Amino acid sequence: MSFPGLPALYRLLVTGLVVLGALMSLAAQAEPTMPVSFGEILTLESRIPDRSLRYGSEPSQTAALWLPLGRQRREGEMPLLVLVHGGCWLKAYSAEHVYPLATALSRDGYAVFVPEYRRVGEKGGGWPGTAADILHALEVLADQVLPGVSREHTVLVGHSAGGHLALWAAGRDSTLLPPGITIVGAVGLAAIVDLETYARGDSSCQRATPALMGATPEQAPDRYVQASPARRALRVPTLLLRGSDDPIVGVEQLHALGGAQTLEVAGAGHFDWLHPETPAYAVLRDAVFDVLSHSYSGVDPQ
Numbered sequence: 001m002s003f004p005g006l007p008a009l010y011r012l013l014v015t016g017l018v019v020l021g022a023l024m025s026l027a028a029q030a031e032p033t034m035p036v037s038f039g040e041i042l043t044l045e046s047r048i049p050d051r052s053l054r055y056g057s058e059p060s061q062t063a064a065l066w067l068p069l070g071r072q073r074r075e076g077e078m079p080l081l082v083l084v085h086g087g088c089w090l091k092a093y094s095a096e097h098v099y100p101l102a103t104a105l106s107r108d109g110y111a112v113f114v115p116e117y118r119r120v121g122e123k124g125g126g127w128p129g130t131a132a133d134i135l136h137a138l139e140v141l142a143d144q145v146l147p148g149v150s151r152e153h154t155v156l157v158g159h160s161a162g163g164h165l166a167l168w169a170a171g172r173d174s175t176l177l178p179p180g181i182t183i184v185g186a187v188g189l190a191a192i193v194d195l196e197t198y199a200r201g202d203s204s205c206q207r208a209t210p211a212l213m214g215a216t217p218e219q220a221p222d223r224y225v226q227a228s229p230a231r232r233a234l235r236v237p238t239l240l241l242r243g244s245d246d247p248i249v250g251v252e253q254l255h256a257l258g259g260a261q262t263l264e265v266a267g268a269g270h271f272d273w274l275h276p277e278t279p280a281y282a283v284l285r286d287a288v289f290d291v292l293s294h295s296y297s298g299v300d301p302q
Contacts, residue, residue, distance in 0.1 A: 035269020044100035077150035086160025091121030104276035163191020167229035185291030243268025
């Protein structure tokens with residue numbers, strides 16, 4: 001690199017600045033430091049969904065679908081992931097913050113369906129409307145023409161409060177699911193599994209649990225039994241993942257679902273699962289493959 005006509009010292013300074021800029025650019029592309037903050041998730045880019053769908057008349061009864069990239073032209077059918085976002089079941093947190101994760105998973109060869117749902121603070125939000133919306137969204141998904149995508153190999157993936165909803169849906173009797181969709185596994189990412197225990201905490205997200213349920217566990221114990229995945233038998237292979245540095249969902253939630261496999265990632269926080277460049281994302285990607293390997297006989301999604 002040369003800069004004709006400049007004094008030697010000035011040339012050296014400019015060269016140093018160019019090198020520093022290159023190093024800073026490389027650092028920006030490097031793996032983010034765990035634990036990742038929610039603010040970092042909000043800065044990530046995503047591609048526009050291939051389809052935007054509606055399954056009800058309320059503003060939040062919508063969904064987005066990403067078709068698989070990379071290997072979708074190979075023979076065989078791609079598995080389908082239903083990705084349920086978290087956010088303490090509150091209106092303040094919408095599905096858009098998991099769009100970068102959906103983008104990354106579609107790039108890895110999966111079809112990814114992200115339902116929005118009515119949350120606390122919206123008309124119809126709360127129990128049971130919030131959970132029912134996940135099933136209603138699956139109904140519109142069942143009606144879609146998706147060449148090369150296997151709805152008979154669907155995995156439910158949910159983060160935090162969305163982990164609660166995904167695991168609840170995975171625990172439903174198959175006769176209650178839309179025809180044509182077969183749930184073959186579930187993956188909970190920092191999932192809230194035991195609502196009764198969680199509702200008794202004093203963090204802002206824990207205090208949102210009685211708002212979701214419309215009562216405390218003491219006031220409506222039967223309602224919590226119906227809503228809590230920890231109180232229902234597993235119907236499909238289930239894997240729970242948690243970061244060791246998660247301040248929002250405690251380690252007791254990781255072990256609250258009898259029969260589920262569990263894995264804790266050292267150094268990961270609550271939001272690392274949503275960042276496609278963290279080690280936690282690589283664990284998630286492998287976890288989905290492991291769950292699918294119990295039933296999937298089509299093209300290797302990896």
